[in-house]
Structures are given as C-alpha cells and as structure tokens.
Amino acid sequence: MTDRSPERPQEEPKPSASPTRSRPEPEVEQPAPKRVRSNADDKGRGKRLFGNLLGTLQKFKTEDKSSRVTEAAKRREELSERITKKLQSETALNHDIQETDRELKTLRIATETAEAIWRQKEIALSSRHALLKPTAHFLHTALPLPHPPAFETNLLNPAPIPLSAGPTRDPPVKSDLPPLYFLPKILMPHQDDLIKSQVANIDELISEEVAALAAEREQIRTTAKENKKRMEELSAKLSELRKQVKTSKDKDRDLKGGGTEKSESGLKTDELGRAPREEMMEVDDDKSKEDKSRGDKVKDVRDEKEKGVKIEGDEGDIEVEY
Template sequence: MDNDDASKPTPTEPAAMASNKPRPKLDLSSEIKPGERRRGKTMFGLVLGTLNKAKIEDKERNASEAAKKRQMIEQRLQIKLRKETDSVRRAEEAKKDKTAANRKEEELQLKDSIYKLRRTRLSLLANFLCTSDKIPEEDSDPTPTSADPLAPPPRSHPPPLYYLPAILTPAQEAFIKKRKEAVTEAAEKEWQYFREERTTGIEEIHQLRQRVAEEEAKKKARGGGDDDAEMDVEGDNANHGRDQDNSADQGTSHSHTNGTNGRSHSAENKEDKEGDSGKPAEPEAESMSMDVDESAAPAPAAGADAGTGAAGTELATGTGEGSTTTTEKDGTPAAASASAPTSEKKDTGAMQADDDEAVEY
C-alpha cells in the first residue's frame, strides 16, 4: 500500500510539472498584415503631429500681448474671488461672534437676576423653621443635618411648609441661628463665584463685539478698494475688446477710405469746372438732364418767349423733384415763372409743332 501511494502523483502538483513538453509560442507577426502596420504608424504620426501643432499654437497664443493681458485679467479675477471668499468667511465669523455675544449677554442677565434673588430670599428663609427640619435636642450638636445649606427642602406629601412659632425653644433658637449663619456664608460665596463668572463673561462679550466692530471697519475700508479693482478689471476687458474690434475694422476702414477718396476726387473736379465757367456747379443728375433737354428741345417760339417775360433767360429742369427754375445768364437765380404742369404742356406743344414742320418740310 505504501508503494502504491508513493507512485501516485499528489493532487496538488500542476499538470505542467507532469508533462515536460514546452509550450508553443504564438507568432503574432504572421497575423498582422504589412498594410495594417503601415496604416497604424501613419495614424500614430498624425496624432503626434496634431498634438505638437496644438502645443505650438498654445505657446504662440500665450506669447502674444492679448494672451498676456488675458492672463493678467484672470489673475486679477482670481485675486478678487479670493478676497470675496475671505470677506464672506470673515462676515460669517463676525455674524457668529455677534450672535454669541448677544446670547452670552442674555445668559449673564438671567443668571444675575437669579443669583440676586437667591442671595436675598435664602437669607430671609433662614429665619424660619420648616416642617421637614429635624431639630436636634439641647444636649446634642445643633448643627443642621443638611450638607448643603442652600439646598431646597426635600419634596414630600404633603409639601413642606415654613413657619415661625411665637415662642421659640432654646434648641429652635440655636438651630435657626446656626442655619442662618451657614446660609448667609454660602450665599455670599455663591455670589462671589458668580461675580467672577460675570466679569469673565463681560470681557468675552467685549472682545467679541470689538472683533465685530473691527471687521465692519475693515469692510468699509475695503469697499473703495474693491470698487477700484472692479473698475480696473472692467477697463482691461474694455481695452481687450477694443483691440479685437480694431483688428476686425481694418478691412472695412480701408474700403471706406477708398470710397471717400473717390468722392473727394469727383468733388474737386466739380469745383475745378465751376471755377473755369464762373457758374455754380450743379448736381450730376441735373446736368445730365439739362444736356438731354437741350439736345431734344427745339428753339422756343415767339409766344413762349413772350410768356416767359425775358429774352435773356434759359429754362433749367431739375430731375430730383420734377420742378422747373429759371436762371439768368450771369448766374443769378430768378423767380419761378410757371408751375411744373404748365412748363410740361409748353414743351409738349413745341415738340408737336416741330414734328408738324418737319413733316411739311
């Protein structure tokens, strides 16, 4: 049995130790095609190129003046935010200090009234006997049985009552005298202890309120500085916006300048013509209409000359409003001779007469 057990392999031995055959290695290079390998390298190169390009653009952007201004603005905004956070935290602390000071003051006032009442009332109650008192005999020690002279009488049913007999026994007199001395001494100690506590509380209240006052003064002092910082940040933002607007308006200003130069050149030509002829320059549209009218209209008849009232006047028709005006040869304007419909009728009649004469000729 022992030999059979020794020849059997233990169940804890792994299968790899039982077989000495080496494990086959996987050939991954045969499964990947050359085209896929090149494509992977190309994609990796494109990704690296994009990252490098973004890094270069980021450096150029940070190196520009606008980026420096933007960084300065961001720093100021961060400083402003940090100051606002600190101011809010200090305001919360000041609010808590103010609330704590008010609560402490109310507690001290309540305790003060309580201890004043105990100081006077317990001393008066010490002059009376109580139904719960155990008065010792004359031979025994007349000290009160209660350890705390200021402790109230124990509760019982019926409740204890204070009384004072008309004639006291010697034991009662000694008991009242001893208890009155103990109660008065204990009440004074209690009052002195409260006075020390009240003094400490008043100092704490004073410190808290002084801290609140200092914080309010600092807040008022910081008000002007914060306004100046806000104005500086707004001014920097406005300057940054104007710089961007100036770069955008360069193209439009260039085209506007060219158009203005062209209009000024035409105006100078008109002024030169006016100086040469000695007459005021008329609008371009009116001069064109005058040329058309002079070439198309025939010589005025004798009746038309008589109707105008002057032989040395010439007709000028304005194209802008459709109105007619008469000007003398020396260039001075004259009064209007007829309305627009009358002049149009005269021109139409003259043109018809010319047509008839041309046909007869």
C-alpha cells in the first residue's frame, strides 16, 4: 500500500514587496476575423458610392440653379413692380402738373381777355356817345341801304342815328349817298317834336348803356376776384407738385451716385464700369488746363533762360542782345 500523505492546503501567494514585479496584464479579446471580400464586390461598391455621390452633386447643382433662377426672377419682378409704380406716380404727377398749369393759364387768359374787352367797349361807347349827343339835335335825310361792314363785330348794338360805319366789303354805289344832317332856322312843329324825341331817346340809350357797362364791369371784377383766388390756389399746388418732382429727381440722382464707384483714373463709374459723359468732359477739361499750364511754365522757363543772352561777333562787338 502506498502511503498517501495528507494534502496540505495551498498557501495563497503573498504579495511581493518589491516594486519591480508587475501585475499580470489581463487578456485582450481578439477581434473576430473579417470576412474577406472579393475584388468584384469592392468594385461594385465603389461604383455605387460614386454614382450616389454624382447624383447628390447633380441634385445640389439643380437645386442651386433653380434657387438662383427663382431669386433672380423675384428680384426682376420686384424691380419691375418698383419701376411700374414709379412710372405710374411720375405719370400721375406730370398729368396733375399739366392739368393745373392748363387751368391756371386758362383762368389768367379769361380774366385778362374779359378786362381787355370791357376796356375796348368802354372806349367805343364813349366815342359813340360823344357823337350821338350833338347829332341828336339835327335832322337827317333818308338812311342809306344797309351794307355788310368790312369788320363785323358784336361789340356794340346798332345806333338809332346813322353814323359813319366805316368801309364796306362791297364797292360803293352812287345812289347810296351818306345821310345829310341839317337844321332849319325855323323848325316846323313835327320837326321840333322829332328832334325832342331824338334827344330823349339818345339820353335814355346812353344812360342804359352806361348802366349796363357798369354792371358788366362789376361782374368782371367779381369774376376776376374769384379767378385770382383760384389762381393763387393753383399756383401753390403747382409749386408743391414741382417740388415733389424735384425731390424725386434728387433721390434718383443720389441713388445713382451711391451706386457708382471710382476707377483707377478717379472717374465715377457704374456697375458696368461706364463713366458718365459729364465726368469725361470734366476730365478732358482738367487735362487741357494742365497741358496749358505746363506749356505756360515751359515757355516762362525758356524766356528766363533767354534773358541776358548776348551774341558777339568776331571782333567782340555785340550784335544781338536779349
């Protein structure tokens, strides 16, 4: 029989006090082996990725182009709306200015014409009354046949006593003699009554015409006062409208000036690099002035150098001296 010694309990290892001994590293799990792909799968996958990338780029390009087209269309539409509104406002403003100016001129012409006609009528009536008053105390022969005058006018009513009507359009006829005024030394009763009735009629006619002329004068004054008041309103309105037009033009000029840039030559240019004609003309004027001043300076320097120059002859005599 074999002697079996009693098993001794295994003693736990004591931790070493020496710092040189390191702890055992934990075991790292090894990754699972990757599946080996074939070259055909890799090529197909690359083609798919490349196709997806191209499709995405094309999509972005199309969206960007459509968005740019949409934004440009919106800007064009907004610009067109602004231009349309501006043109409509300018057209309405110019129409108001024209209508106001036309009404103002019409009122001024009507007022001046009415006053001029009244003055002519007053002068004509004064002349006729000066002829009718002494003529009413005379008798006259038969009236001549009526002939159309050379200048027809409705300025005055026909006189009850024949007066000089001026030249006629038709040639004169010998049988149509002008009236002859006479006053017998001794009047018959019917002649005396005729003269008295003529004087009374002429006095009544003169008083009526003077009253009608005064009433017409008063009416013309009232109308002229109303017209002048209306003309003042129209003048104020016209000046206000013209101020609005000037303000809009100044704004447009400021906007155009704000959008310009200065080029290397110092000219103000627009977005397309074009310089206004006024700027070009100013530059040309400046260049011509500079050239002229430079030429004047050169001439002055040459004159200074030539001062005191002496040209001597062979024997030392002075021939020319500046």
